[in-house]
Amino acid sequence: MKEIVVISGKGGTGKTSITASLAVLGGKEVVVADCDVDAADMHILLQPENLKSEDFYSGELAVLDQNLCTQCGNCFDVCRFDAISVNNGIHQVVDLSCEGCGYCARVCPVDAIKNIPLNVGKWHIANTRFKQPMVHAKLGIGADNSGKLVAHVKNIAKEIADQYNRKYVLVDGSPGVGCPVVSSLSGAHFVILVTEPTVSGLHDLKRVYELVAKFNLRAGCIINKSDLNTSKSKEIMQFLEHKNIIHLADLPYDEAFTHAMTNCKTIVEEDDSAIITILEQVWERVKTEVRNKN
Amino acid sequence: MHYLEMSKMRAHNDSQRTIKCKTMKIAIASGKGGTGKTTLSTNLASYLAETNRVVLTDLDVEEPNSGLFLNSELTHSEDKYKMIPQWKENDCTLCGICQEVCNYHAVIQIMDSIMVFPELCHSCYACSELCPTNALPMIPKKMGELKHYKTEQFHFVEARLSIGEEQAVPLIKQALKYIDSNYGNDYLKIYDSPPGTSCPVIEATKEADFVILITEPTPFGLNDVILAIETMQELHKDFGVVINRYGIGNNDIISYCNNNNIPILAKIPNDKEIAILYSKGELLYNSIPAVKAELEKIAQYISKLFTNTNS
Numbered sequence: 001m002k003e004i005v006v007i008s009g010k011g012g013t014g015k016t017s018i019t020a021s022l023a024v025l026g027g028k029e030v031v032v033a034d035c036d037v038d039a040a041d042m043h044i045l046l047q048p049e050n051l052k053s054e055d056f057y058s059g060e061l062a063v064l065d066q067n068l069c070t071q072c073g074n075c076f077d078v079c080r081f082d083a084i085s086v087n088n089g090i091h092q093v094v095d096l097s098c099e100g101c102g103y104c105a106r107v108c109p110v111d112a113i114k115n116i117p118l119n120v121g122k123w124h125i126a127n128t129r130f131k132q133p134m135v136h137a138k139l140g141i142g143a144d145n146s147g148k149l150v151a152h153v154k155n156i157a158k159e160i161a162d163q164y165n166r167k168y169v170l171v172d173g174s175p176g177v178g179c180p181v182v183s184s185l186s187g188a189h190f191v192i193l194v195t196e197p198t199v200s201g202l203h204d205l206k207r208v209y210e211l212v213a214k215f216n217l218r219a220g221c222i223i224n225k226s227d228l229n230t231s232k233s234k235e236i237m238q239f240l241e242h243k244n245i246i247h248l249a250d251l252p253y254d255e256a257f258t259h260a261m262t263n264c265k266t267i268v269e270e271d272d273s274a275i276i277t278i279l280e281q282v283w284e285r286v287k288t289e290v291r292n293k294n
Numbered sequence: 295m296h297y298l299e300m301s302k303m304r305a306h307n308d309s310q311r312t313i314k315c316k317t318m319k320i321a322i323a324s325g326k327g328g329t330g331k332t333t334l335s336t337n338l339a340s341y342l343a344e345t346n347r348v349v350l351t352d353l354d355v356e357e358p359n360s361g362l363f364l365n366s367e368l369t370h371s372e373d374k375y376k377m378i379p380q381w382k383e384n385d386c387t388l389c390g391i392c393q394e395v396c397n398y399h400a401v402i403q404i405m406d407s408i409m410v411f412p413e414l415c416h417s418c419y420a421c422s423e424l425c426p427t428n429a430l431p432m433i434p435k436k437m438g439e440l441k442h443y444k445t446e447q448f449h450f451v452e453a454r455l456s457i458g459e460e461q462a463v464p465l466i467k468q469a470l471k472y473i474d475s476n477y478g479n480d481y482l483k484i485y486d487s488p489p490g491t492s493c494p495v496i497e498a499t500k501e502a503d504f505v506i507l508i509t510e511p512t513p514f515g516l517n518d519v520i521l522a523i524e525t526m527q528e529l530h531k532d533f534g535v536v537i538n539r540y541g542i543g544n545n546d547i548i549s550y551c552n553n554n555n556i557p558i559l560a561k562i563p564n565d566k567e568i569a570i571l572y573s574k575g576e577l578l579y580n581s582i583p584a585v586k587a588e589l590e591k592i593a594q595y596i597s598k599l600f601t602n603t604n605s
Contacts, residue, residue: 011327038490101418175327176356179460199575200359229573
């Protein structure tokens, strides 16, 4: 089983549309993992039917019992997150600021503070409309620990792939370079970078690739909307060459992408043979790269 | 022009123009990435700076992009640190309290040594302060940089997370602190927020007086803006929606906002010319009148809010 992770640094470059298309092309060889747990969209295109759903607990939240509290202020003194407020001498926990370190509970002389496990979201095992297993999740509003939920989604997807002899786990990552992205890269066999020829596209590609390089991972890049700014596209090509990143494909600026998405379909289900052919070639190339990595 | 002269002129202009949005903190956010947060932040900051004193802050610390669209001069730069424990072997009695009190598994005892994992540490100080022999003093570790720029019209502050650092929130907190201690109530503060709905977005928006959620009229855009709307409702924030790339996709977002009494502040048209200007890193409203008209609508809305909250 090999793990292929799709990331972009910048949001809105077409990451999810392209990942979903590759999932369709991969068919029965693939288990899909939507690891953009913060703003998951893949379910819109693959319309999975959930077979199993579970709450995800990670981290803790301080809860203060006013009946026991002597308002001594120890908790306020040690909290580094401004998560204890004081109004008219009454101490209270500010839930959204609490990072669950548990320090306050440890210094409370009357055990008025308890740490309760925090439900940070829900994860699902599902069947896509192409009859592939898919693992996806939704992080609760304002929740911390998205990295842990990402790791969990990936682990479940890998277990399913092993159990049902699927060759690939295809991971849709989140934008940025922070904890969920780090989590999605750990254990990957190949990284697909999706970018666009804009100043921000290139800037963010460089930053996210710096992270990929720290993991020593082989990567390939798809330049989406490549004809939007040909000189920027060239600059991206130079960067790819310089860093020895495989140039997987150029995709044209095409409203067909939006059209397909508006119909809740992937681009490879539309009648645009040119883009289908390009993406088929990408998928074959990625498979070859992953096989050679052995 | 000298800065003082400029502000005098601006003060003069202010008395003539209706749009005064001073003292407000406005955060620009979206559930989905790539819907136009940075485009709106930079263009709106620049537009409002014609009649207000403005400071724009890029809080998308993982991928800060606003600076790419501004001609600005660097005036100040500082490294930002987070505090992490450092093991002093000679003072340690291996009592195990540090490992026991760390809820993040960032301090672990392996055989007869203590290992610290800085990327897991939340800087709560519990291990350090509860250590009976002071064997884990807190030391600073660089997590990113803060840079202060001036454009011709306004101030711009960028916070940038170092690659490999996983936690955006501590850096966002420090950037907000920097703004609060350097800019008084005579400045309109605009925050370009990170995408998503998790902890970094909460941190970037929780002190804002008003949040602009920007989205695109597609199923992805709708799905993600609903998440963002729910987040803002949870935070009891006053907010409105801006539709970007208006004309693509469908009208579901408009029906959604109408059915839920959510104000639509502006609709920025879908236009390949806009995409091309953006790709080059240029501001839009001086070349594209339709964008200017939409910015004016947003400015009017904000101005009204300000008048209402102060009357």
